Amino acid sequence: xxxxxITMGPQxxxxxxxxxxxxxxxxxxxxxxEAELGYIxxxxxxxxxxxxxxxxxxxxxRLCYVSAMTWANSYIYAAEDLLEAEVPERAEYxxxxxxxxxxxxxxLMWLGAFGPDIGNLTLMTWCMRDREMFLDLxxxxxxSRMHYNYPRIGGVKxxxxxxxxxxMIAKVxxxxxxxxxxxxxxxxxxxxxxxxxxxxxxNAEEMVxxxxxxxxxxxxxxxxxxxWAHPYSVYDxxxxxxxxxxxxxxKGADCxxxxxxxxxxxxxxxxxxxxxxxxxxxxxxxxxxxxxEMIYQKAPTRAPEGASGFSNYECTRGxxxxxxxxxxxxxxxxxxxxxxxxxxxITIPFVAKTMIGYKVADIPAIMxxxxxxxxxxxx
Amino acid sequence: MSNLGTTVTLAQNEEAANECLxxxxxxFAGSGIVAxxxxxxxxxxxxxxxxxxxxxxxxxxxxxxxxxxxxxxCSMVTGTHFPExxxxxxxxxxxxxxxxxxxxxxxxxxxxYVAEKLDGYLVPMEFEVLIxxxxxxxxxxxxxxxxxxxxxxxxxxxxxxxxIKFEGHKNMHRVLNPHDSPEGFHPLQKQHKxxxxxxxxxxxxxxxxxxxxxxxxxxK
Amino acid sequence: MPMHPHAKPNFRNLFWYPFKITLIxxxxxxxxxxxxxxxRLSGGYHNTTHPEFLDDxxxxxxxxxxEFNDISQQEFAPDRVxxxxxxxxxxxxxxxxxxxxxEDMEPWLFVPGNYNGRIGVIWETCxxxxxxxxxxxxxxxxxxxxLRVDVLDGxxxxxxxxxxxxxxxxxxxxxxxxxxxxxxxxxxxxxxxDTPDQWRFAEVLDLSGSTATVRWNDSGxxxxxxxxELFVADDQIVSGRIDLGRCMFCGLCMEAxxxxxxxxxxxxxxxxxxxxxxxxxxxxxxRVLPSVHQEAVDSELAKRANKERDKRAKKAARAAKxxx
Numbered sequence: 012x013x014x015x016x017i018t019m020g021p022q023x024x025x026x027x028x029x030x031x032x033x034x035x036x037x038x039x040x041x042x043x044x045e046a047e048l049g050y051i052x053x054x055x056x057x058x059x060x061x062x063x064x065x066x067x068x069x070x071x072x073r074l075c076y077v078s079a080m081t082w083a084n085s086y087i088y089a090a091e092d093l094l095e096a097e098v099p100e101r102a103e104y105x106x107x108x109x110x111x112x113x114x115x116x117x118x119l120m121w122l123g124a125f126g127p128d129i130g131n132l133t134l135m136t137w138c139m140r141d142r143e144m145f146l147d148l149x150x151x152x153x154x155s156r157m158h159y160n161y162p163r164i165g166g167v168k169x170x171x172x173x174x175x176x177x178x179m180i181a182k183v184x185x186x187x188x189x190x191x192x193x194x195x196x197x198x199x200x201x202x203x204x205x206x207x208x209x210x211x212x213x214n215a216e217e218m219v220x221x222x223x224x225x226x227x228x229x230x231x232x233x234x235x236x237x238x239w240a241h242p243y244s245v246y247d248x249x250x251x252x253x254x255x256x257x258x259x260x261x262k263g264a265d266c267x268x269x270x271x272x273x274x275x276x277x278x279x280x281x282x283x284x285x286x287x288x289x290x291x292x293x294x295x296x297x298x299x300x301x302x303x304e305m306i307y308q309k310a311p312t313r314a315p316e317g318a319s320g321f322s323n324y325e326c327t328r329g330x331x332x333x334x335x336x337x338x339x340x341x342x343x344x345x346x347x348x349x350x351x352x353x354x355x356x357i358t359i360p361f362v363a364k365t366m367i368g369y370k371v372a373d374i375p376a377i378m379x380x381x382x383x384x385x386x387x388x389x390x
Numbered sequence: 391m392s393n394l395g396t397t398v399t400l401a402q403n404e405e406a407a408n409e410c411l412x413x414x415x416x417x418f419a420g421s422g423i424v425a426x427x428x429x430x431x432x433x434x435x436x437x438x439x440x441x442x443x444x445x446x447x448x449x450x451x452x453x454x455x456x457x458x459x460x461x462x463x464c465s466m467v468t469g470t471h472f473p474e475x476x477x478x479x480x481x482x483x484x485x486x487x488x489x490x491x492x493x494x495x496x497x498x499x500x501x502x503y504v505a506e507k508l509d510g511y512l513v514p515m516e517f518e519v520l521i522x523x524x525x526x527x528x529x530x531x532x533x534x535x536x537x538x539x540x541x542x543x544x545x546x547x548x549x550x551x552x553x554i555k556f557e558g559h560k561n562m563h564r565v566l567n568p569h570d571s572p573e574g575f576h577p578l579q580k581q582h583k584x585x586x587x588x589x590x591x592x593x594x595x596x597x598x599x600x601x602x603x604x605x606x607x608x609x610k
Numbered sequence: 611m612p613m614h615p616h617a618k619p620n621f622r623n624l625f626w627y628p629f630k631i632t633l634i635x636x637x638x639x640x641x642x643x644x645x646x647x648x649x650r651l652s653g654g655y656h657n658t659t660h661p662e663f664l665d666d667x668x669x670x671x672x673x674x675x676x677e678f679n680d681i682s683q684q685e686f687a688p689d690r691v692x693x694x695x696x697x698x699x700x701x702x703x704x705x706x707x708x709x710x711x712x713e714d715m716e717p718w719l720f721v722p723g724n725y726n727g728r729i730g731v732i733w734e735t736c737x738x739x740x741x742x743x744x745x746x747x748x749x750x751x752x753x754x755x756x757l758r759v760d761v762l763d764g765x766x767x768x769x770x771x772x773x774x775x776x777x778x779x780x781x782x783x784x785x786x787x788x789x790x791x792x793x794x795x796x797x798x799x800x801x802x803x804d805t806p807d808q809w810r811f812a813e814v815l816d817l818s819g820s821t822a823t824v825r826w827n828d829s830g831x832x833x834x835x836x837x838x839e840l841f842v843a844d845d846q847i848v849s850g851r852i853d854l855g856r857c858m859f860c861g862l863c864m865e866a867x868x869x870x871x872x873x874x875x876x877x878x879x880x881x882x883x884x885x886x887x888x889x890x891x892x893x894x895x896x897r898v899l900p901s902v903h904q905e906a907v908d909s910e911l912a913k914r915a916n917k918e919r920d921k922r923a924k925k926a927a928r929a930a931k932x933x934x
Contacts, residue, residue: 062747
């Protein structure tokens with residue numbers, strides 16, 4: 012049969028973002044692929060060279076808009092490395108809670124988009140309904156549902172509101188029962204299994220060598236999580252376990268494993284949040300004023316030339332990294348170079364390679380199971 | 391935490407960092423490659439290795455790091471332009487790596503680390519390799535695309551945005567800028583200013599339709 | 611398609627689960643069964659005792675609560691899937707905007723200091739330090755001056771008379787009576803325009819006794835008006851505009867001001883327009899809620915009046931000393 016290049020163009024409902032995937036098909040089988048990125052390149056790295064360190068934080072929310080809190084936290088840790096800022100413990104607990112709530116919301120968004128790709132439209136409505144709970148919690152905490160501008164260099168912007176802890180515990184406990192419902196619907200569903208098992212094998216060693224990280228690699232049986240390997244925040248004081256799945260085949264992790272890993276991660280995030288809110292220093296029903304020393308410590312605002320800082324952070328989709336060099340405009344008030352490492356930038360070309368050998372109908376399953384978010388890819 | 395994976399402790403991290411430093415120094419001492427153990431100022435203040443190397447030794451160092459030091463994850467490649475810097479440091483390429491403890495993952499198993507029991511080259515470690523280049527118009531660095539898969543697209547992005555050429559890189563192409571960007575246009579070089587967005591000279595409308603006469607000449 | 615080996619047809623998936631779920635749902639619609647067996651049947655999240663959700667702040671902030679939306683009576687369901695009428699019946703609760711508003715039903719989500727809403731500025735207390743302008747990452751704020759009645763000049767009561775006096779070549783203002791009545795009904799939150807002008811401004815040409823000759827700004831006509839009807843106006847009062855088309859509601863301007871004059875209200879409405887110029891909100895469209903506004907303005911008024919009073923007292927004392 013003749014071979015043909017098909018363009019799943021930048022505007023496509025199933026690509027989870029703006030990127031072009033060109034597939035070469037021989038009948039129904041995918042023979043070659045090419046990924047083209049850059050459609051949503053906004054030049055964040057260049058813009059941030061003319062912004063204060065505090066003014067950069069709202070830009071980092073907009074990198075991966077589905078998972079904004081984790082990206083803002085990622086930047087803040089790098090800026091704290093550069094500026095040598097101290098962070099009070101209560102602020103670290105709040106950052107952990109906000110990041111894990113965001114992780115839950117992001118995984119629900121992933122599941123809510125992945126389900127319809129496979130054909131399960133119910134998942135979309137269920138996930139959006141449950142995601143509303145977490146968006147409301149993040150709205151209470153951060154001020155809006157998507158772009159919060161919440162963490163600050165040296166702490167957080169404001170403390171958890173009174174009543175937030177009760178609301179959060181009720182919602183998280185409800186959500187844990189909801190995960191049971193999701194699993195009841197999906198785990199042994201014939202269509203789900205047929206479409207996801209045996210599809211999209213990705214070998215652990217190849218993934219690590221290619222630079223893939225996060226839940227995609229943990230689905231292949233490798234227990235590597237930046238939260239325990241290069242610890243930050245208070246992950247060593249909170250009760251949790253990394254979510255790792257056993258791959259069933261020597262060929263590596265398939266889409267079903269990647270789906271299971273994220274369900275397990277959601278359970279672990281719930282567990283972390285419930286534990287952290289009990290252990291938070293200062294109590295869960297106290298509200299300290301903005302700028303109070305329990306939640307914020309004034310940090311230096313200038314970084315001399317020659318100073319640099321970087322941080323590794325477990326974002327929802329992998330290990331993200333910010334590398335900031337000091338000494339920019341305004342006698343060091345701006346960064347000289349702000350460099351962002353997005354896990355998805357590396358993963359998407361890898362995903363494109365993974366698709367080779369499968370059918371065209373498997374493309375959305377494979378693409379969706381790696382959870383692409385193009386906002387962070389193109390920056 | 392429960393039995394599945396506790397965090398890497400500070401003591402383990404320091405021991406591993408010193409071990410790496412010794413290995414590097416014993417192999418590369420006196421060749422222009424300078425390694426040191428640096429400490430983060432954030433989070434738990436863990437140690438990492440910073441290596442500065444001249445470009446001609448980079449591939450040898452990279453191969454050794456990959457196969458002997460078992461650094462298997464290339465995280466980020468980026469470059470910086472220093473037009474007012476010293477003549478020997480007009481550009482700088484920064485590579486960031488992680489050492490991840492994985493090998494031979496068998497089917498139907500998972501690798502479960504009790505982090506406290508990791509030792510030797512299994513302890514996760516961060517590496518930063520800085521390659522200063524001369525202050526000229528054609529910065530070049532040998533590629534490590536064949537050594538780490540993760541360096542591939544990162545090097546494409548660095549050339550695309552900063553303009554540093556990677557010698558030996560196969561299939562170099564524009565990745566974030568449009569494919570038909572002009573030759574030699576690399577936006578993150580310092581001579582390019584953002585039109586209408588630099589913080590001191592933004593205009594509300596580029597053609598000036600909405601400006602009041604009293605605002606003539608005002609920039610903010 | 612061939613049956614997946616892990617999912618052979620089995621009694622549990624094809625009959626038992628559907629039966630159980632349908633039975634539970636049907637039973638739970640009856641209030642008695644629901645209340646009696648609810649805990650066991652529903653898996654424990656509906657019909658359980660929920661913690662007290664109304665902290666004092668929320669209770670006091672629920673402004674417009676009707677019988678159906680009285681949140682102190684509403685049983686809180688974390689995912690909003692119950693109703694007052696049939697608490698055991700799962701009903702998705704869509705907020706019937708614009709007749710219902712979420713900030714009335716769940717006020718803890720829209721706390722004015724915490725929610726990233728529209729900018730509100732109390733211009734009377736603004737000191738024109740421009741910290742907000744430098745803090746904005748997107749350069750949305752622009753500071754200008756405008757002709758207005760200063761808070762001190764227009765004051766009455768104990769702080770009255772501490773402002774400046776009418777002078778020739780200066781400005782004066784007269785209140786427009788008809789507007790004052792409409793202001794009570796004006797809902798500046800949802801209106802897409804600013805409040806109607808309350809003042810009519812004029813330039814003072816001549817002062818003689820109890821009357822002043824003024825030239826009105828709007829018509830250019832000259833008129834003699836009683837001085838008692840005129841308030842002093844100043845054309846160097848700080849004012850400004852915000853380009854909401856650029857604003858990303860990050861709140862850095864609010865932090866830079868130190869919360870004294872610059873706020874983020876909890877409003878998310880009334881900010882749309884048909885052109886980019888419509889999105890430039892000038893001083894009159896950046897109003898804060900009068901309740902918040904008044905307190906701050908009163909305290910600033912008292913501060914300025916006291917300062918002026920002290921200054922006059924000192925001047926009088928010095929004059930008395932010199933003449934003595």
